[in-house]
Every structure is written in structure tokens, then in C-alpha cells.
Amino acid sequence: xxxxxxxxxxxxxxxxxxxxxxxxxxxxxxxxxxxxxxxxxxxxxxxxxxxxxxxxxxxxxxxxxxxxxxxxxxxxxxxxxxxxxxxxxxxxxxxxxxxxxxxxxxxxxxxxxxxxxxxxxxxxxxxxxxxxxxxxxxxxxxxxxxxxxxxxxxxxxxxxxxxxxxxxxxxxxxxxxxxxxxxxxxxxxxxxxxxxxxxxxxxxxxxxxxxxxxxxxxxxxxxxxxxxxxxxxxxxxxxxxxxxxxxxxxxxxxxxxxxxxxxxxxxxxxxxxxxxxxxxxxxxxxxxxxxxxxxxxxxxxxxxxxxxxxxxxxxxxxxxxxxxxxxxxxxxxxxxxxxxxxxxxxxxxxxxxxxxxxxxxxxxxxxxxxxxxxxxxxx
Ligand code: FAD
Numbered sequence: 001x002x003x004x005x006x007x008x009x010x011x012x013x014x015x016x017x018x019x020x021x022x023x024x025x026x027x028x029x030x031x032x033x034x035x036x037x038x039x040x041x042x043x044x045x046x047x048x049x050x051x052x053x054x055x056x057x058x059x060x061x062x063x064x065x066x067x068x069x070x071x072x073x074x075x076x077x078x079x080x081x082x083x084x085x086x087x088x089x090x091x092x093x094x095x096x097x098x099x100x101x102x103x104x105x106x107x108x109x110x111x112x113x114x115x116x117x118x119x120x121x122x123x124x125x126x127x128x129x130x131x132x133x134x135x136x137x138x139x140x141x142x143x144x145x146x147x148x149x150x151x152x153x154x155x156x157x158x159x160x161x162x163x164x165x166x167x168x169x170x171x172x173x174x175x176x177x178x179x180x181x182x183x184x185x186x187x188x189x190x191x192x193x194x195x196x197x198x199x200x201x202x203x204x205x206x207x208x209x210x211x212x213x214x215x216x217x218x219x220x221x222x223x224x225x226x227x228x229x230x231x232x233x234x235x236x237x238x239x240x241x242x243x244x245x246x247x248x249x250x251x252x253x254x255x256x257x258x259x260x261x262x263x264x265x266x267x268x269x270x271x272x273x274x275x276x277x278x279x280x281x282x283x284x285x286x287x288x289x290x291x292x293x294x295x296x297x298x299x300x301x302x303x304x305x306x307x308x309x310x311x312x313x314x315x316x317x318x319x320x321x322x323x324x325x326x327x328x329x330x331x332x333x334x335x336x337x338x339x340x341x342x343x344x345x346x347x348x349x350x351x352x353x354x355x356x357x358x359x360x361x362x363x364x365x366x367x368x369x370x371x372x373x374x375x376x377x378x379x
Contacts, residue, residue: 024373025205027197028052030213031186032067033168033354034347036175037362038211042369043182051202052179053189055217058172061320063284066215066354069234069322071263071272072166074356075112075248077126080135082330085360090139092359093164104170106266109245113151113158123256124277125352130250132157152301154253165246166355167269193222198342209369210344215325218332218348226332229349231323233278235290238270240315243305252297258290260297262305270317271305273298277352279326286319326351333361335368343372 024047028039031054039052056065063069074093076086096103114130128134137143140161151158176186185202197210214221219229242264249260261274273294295311306313327349335345345368347361 024048024209024369025201025203025207026050026209026211026369027200027207028211028213029191029194029197030054030211030215030217030348031057031176032065032213032215033070033172033175033358034215034350034361035211035213036172036179037358038213038347038365039179039184040175040182041359041362041366042211043179043184045366045370047373048369049201049203049205050179050184051200051207052184052186053191053197053200054186055188055190057186057188058169058176063321063323064216066322066325067172068168069236069320070166070168070355071236071246071261071265071274072168072171072355073108073110073246073248073263074163075110075129076134076136076139076356077129077353078357079128083135085331085357086136086353087139088360088363089355089357093166093356097164103174104167104265104267104269105164107162108165108264109160110163111146111158111160111245111247113146113155113247114250115154116156118250124251124259125248127250129248132159134159137161155249160245163246165263165265167265167267168355169269170267191221194224194344195222195338195342198338206341208342209372210338210342211365211369212344212346213348215348215350215354216323218325218346223338224346226327226349228328230280230326230328231282232326232351233276233281233283233321234274234324234352235276235278235286235294235319235321237273237291237294237314237319238317239273239305240270240317241305241313242271243302247301249301254293254297258293258297260301262298262302273314277324282323284321284323286321288319291319324352325349325354331357331361333364333368335372345369345372 028035143161146158201207218224218226246263252258252260257278264271299306331349332346
């Protein structure tokens with residue numbers, strides 16, 4: 001039989017009603033790489049109205065907002081049993097280089113150098129990254145061990161592969177742009193307690209799911225107050241000089257916490273000279289003596305970056321400090337109930353590997369959100 005005009009209207013009304021009912025209101029707290037990537041992957045699913053609320057947004061520079069300060073590259077630091085996060089992320093970062101130049105990421109050769117001393121007495125970067133036989137050799141097509149003649153003095157061995165370097169300034173803006181294109185709204189807000197997020201959706205309706213990506217902010221954010229969070233201070237120099245390949249060392253002759261790394265960012269983003277890995281230090285002011293040691297280490301291992309002129313040949317854009325948001329026991333990726341109608345999904349504590357694990361953890365966030373939403377998420 002042919003439905004009457006009234007029943008067509010009833011069908012249209014019911015469809016609109018059902019789609020409204022199916023809409024899940026989500027507020028993401030935090031606009032670093034973890035929050036923006038989580039929001040991006042969730043926005044690709046149907047049925048979510050997403051708002052990102054944060055104290056700091058792409059474009060801001062503040063030591064407590066880690067994301068702009070990262071190099072950023074991928075040097076897998078997890079143990080083999082945790083390889084999911086970095087393996088999944090590598091696939092997407094590679095795709096972005098190949099297909100989305102405006103994301104501000106490029107391929108770059110990477111040299112990883114180790115000293116036996118650092119592998120036996122770990123005091124800096126996680127040692128898994130520097131293993132002479134790392135699990136990650138299977139994910140990089142051109143992984144090779146460096147012949148002795150290509151290992152600089154002071155180091156005992158190393159490897160080479162083609163990785164990526166992210167221009168973080170450009171990439172965070174690109175992520176924000178992708179969110180706006182997908183209908184996600186971004187706004188400023190400083191939360192004293194995570195429960196405040198319930199009332200911060202741009203829709204005016206209460207959020208039923210809150211995603212907590214506040215990084216080091218989780219140390220004092222009410223309702224979370226995770227005292228297993230701690231900073232790992234990273235001082236860097238950003239210079240105009242260019243140099244490849246990237247180099248990351250397990251330690252340096254200047255002592256524990258004094259690292260040596262260099263990453264040339266994509267698309268005119270300058271070159272990051274690092275750095276420090278200072279566990280438990282909350283100071284966000286660059287130290288001029290540390291800055292001088294960082295630059296000296298770089299021009300010693302790579303004199304050509306400064307045309308052989310030593311540190312006077314470096315053209316400094318800025319010295320800066322970011323705090324890596326580390327957590328005893330690793331990243332907190334789990335859901336919990338706030339009250340009868342609201343759940344929280346936590347995704348924080350990425351230490352010095354937040355970019356290289358960003359898509360892996362964001363996929364886990366989406367999985368947890370869909371479990372909370374239940375069978376309706378499969379509609
Ligand atoms: P953040 O970027 O710190 O963002 C936290 C967000 O939460 C911000 O928007 C903040 O405003 C918001 N927020 C916090 N508290 C509140 C509140 N109460 N109310 C509202 N908003 C709040 N990683 C790599 O993968 N590769 C690298 O090469 C690399 N190099 C690094 C070098 C340095 C020097 C540093 C410092 C870090 C490096 N990292 C690297 C690590 C990486 O930068 C971090 O793991 C990552 O940026 C963490 O992102 P996040 O989004 O979790 O936290």
C-alpha cells in the first residue's frame with residue numbers, strides 16, 4: 001500500500017527523533033596531541049557531538065602544554081609487549097607524509113646511537129629505544145645496523161631507518177582544522193574539577209562522556225588528582241640551521257639527564273637541538289648554561305650544521321622548555337564512571353612519546369567510548 005502524506009511526515013519525524021536520541025554528547029578536555037587526535041578519530045564515527053575544551057590551544061607556548069615543544073619524531077620507546085601503540089601510529093604518520101603534505105610532516109633518515117654504559121645504567125630516555133636488536137626493526141622497511149665506521153666517537157653502536165619529523169606548530173593547527181571541518185567545536189576553559197566538563201558541551205546539553213587528555217594537568221585536576229604523574233623537563237634550542245639525518249643518542253658525556261638529539265622539522269619549521277631529560281623537575285625557564293651545553297654537544301657531533309664555526313654559527317630562534325607528562329606505570333587508558341549518566345575515558349601520561357603513540361591511543365579511546373555507548377554505537 002502507498003503511505004499517506006501524514007505517515008511520510010511521521011516517518012521523517014521518527015527518523016529525526018531517533019537520530020537526536022542516538023547522538024552522544026562528548027566533551028574532550030585538553031587540546032594537545034592526545035586530545036586533538038582522540039577527538040579527530042571519534043569525529044569520524046557517526047552519532048557524536050564533540051566539544052574540545054582546554055586551557056591551552058594550538059598556537060600557545062607554555063611549558064605546561066607539552067605538545068608544541070616536541071621534536072617530534074618516532075623512535076619507538078615501548079617494550080615489545082606494548083608495541084601496538086607505536087606500530088599503529090607509524091602507519092598513519094606514514095600515510096600523512098605520503099598523502100597529506102599540509103599536515104607538516106616529512107620523512108627523514110634517523111640515526112639512533114647507543115653507549116653500553118647507558119644501556120647498563122639507564123638514567124635518561126627509555127632504553128628499549130636503543131637496544132641493538134629492537135623490536136621496531138620490523139616496522140621500518142629500510143632498518144639497518146650502522147657499520148662501525150659510521151658510528152661517531154664516544155658511541156658503541158647504532159642503527160638507521162627512515163622515520164618522520166613533525167613540524168608540531170603546523171601539525172597541531174592542522175589537527176584543529178580537521179576537527180572544525182568535522183563539526184567539532186573548540187573552546188577555552190580552565191577546569192578545577194573534571195566533573196565541570198559535563199556542562200561544557202557547545203550543544204548546551206549535558207555530556208554523557210568526558211575524555212580526559214589533560215596530560216600533566218591530571219596531577220592537580222580535581223576528581224583526577226593523579227599523584228603518579230610527574231614532569232620530565234625537556235630543554236631544547238630551535239635553530240634556523242638545517243642538518244640531516246636526525247640523530248638521537250642514549251646519553252652524553254655531560255652526565256645523566258643531558259641528552260643529545262637533533263631533528264630537522266618539516267616545512268621550514270627549523271631544527272630542534274636537544275636536550276635534557278630531567279626527571280621530576282617542574283622548572284619551565286630555559287637555563288643558559290644548559291643551552292650552551294646542548295649547542296656545544298651538537299656542533300661537536302655535527303660540525304657542519306654550523307658551517308664549522310662552533311656554536312656561534314647557530315642561528316637561534318628560541319630556547320625553550322617543555323614538561324613531558326610522565327606517569328609511573330605508563331599511560332592511563334581506561335574508562336570510569338563519574339555518576340549514573342556520565343563516564344570518563346582517560347588518555348594521559350604519554351611522557352616523551354605522545355606523538356609517536358597518538359593514533360594508537362586515540363583508537364583505544366574510540367573503542368572505550370563505543371563500549372560505553374553500547375550496541376547503539378553499531379547502528
Ligand atoms: P599536552 O600537550 O600537555 O596537552 C594537555 C592539554 O590539557 C592542554 O591543552 C592543556 O591546556 C589542557 N589542560 C590541562 N589541565 C587542564 C585544566 N585543568 N583545564 C583545562 N585544560 C587543561 N613525543 C614524541 O612522540 N616524539 C618526540 O620526539 C617528542 N619529543 C619531545 C620533546 C620535548 C622537549 C618534550 C617536552 C616532549 C616531547 N615529546 C615527544 C612528548 C610529547 O610532546 C608529549 O607526550 C605530548 O605532547 C603529550 O600530549 P598531551 O596532549 O597528552 O598533553
